[in-house]
Amino acid sequence: MVKTEYSTQEIHRLCTITPVIPVLVVDDVKHAAPLAAALVAGGLTVLEVTLRTAVALEVIKEMAQVDGCIVGAGTLITETNLKDALAAGAKFGVSPGATNNLIAASEATKLPFLPASATVSEAMGLAERGYVVQKFFPAEALGGPAALQAISEPLPHVSFCPTGGISIKNAKDYLSLSNTLCVGGSWVAPKALLKKQAWSQITSLASEAMALKPTKKC
């Protein structure tokens, strides 16, 4: 199987395990294991750790040891980010966009890759290269569910994981769309709760997120 086909199948599988993929910004490595455990306890098992903090790669390493979760790396901008994520044990990679260099770098590895589009032309370009599962970012700023619904008409073969501005309040509007597999969001692990190490509250947020949609079989 060629890399893009394997990548897309695996990303599709990951995006249909739970309705929400937490987008995590963790700046204390001590929070990594209890945070992952708290999310898993609430049912959210597919986690994206953004490379936006100095300790993000350490956090991925720690979380990769936690039973029951699949940890990926987000905010991949450069080829170095991608290689670092792979070395840290990330099981998938997510980018807020997609460049030729980044796509080529991902294709030179086994890391399943979720690139992002923000326009119809970008979605078409990625689909032409085989990436028929895409992140849609920044979803709310781009027009939210109405924009994705409009895109589904000409591009029914492309599926999305929208992120950016999504919360428990509007997640259902996305999840009811035919072209939306899951949503991503940071609301399940807010900074304030991380700071307080309020793990049981994070588990409650994860359970609430899980209840948004019955888990799909994959």
Ligand code: 3PG
């Ligand atoms: C992302 O990287 O996917 C977004 O920054 C997440 O956006 P949110 O913080 O609005 O959920």
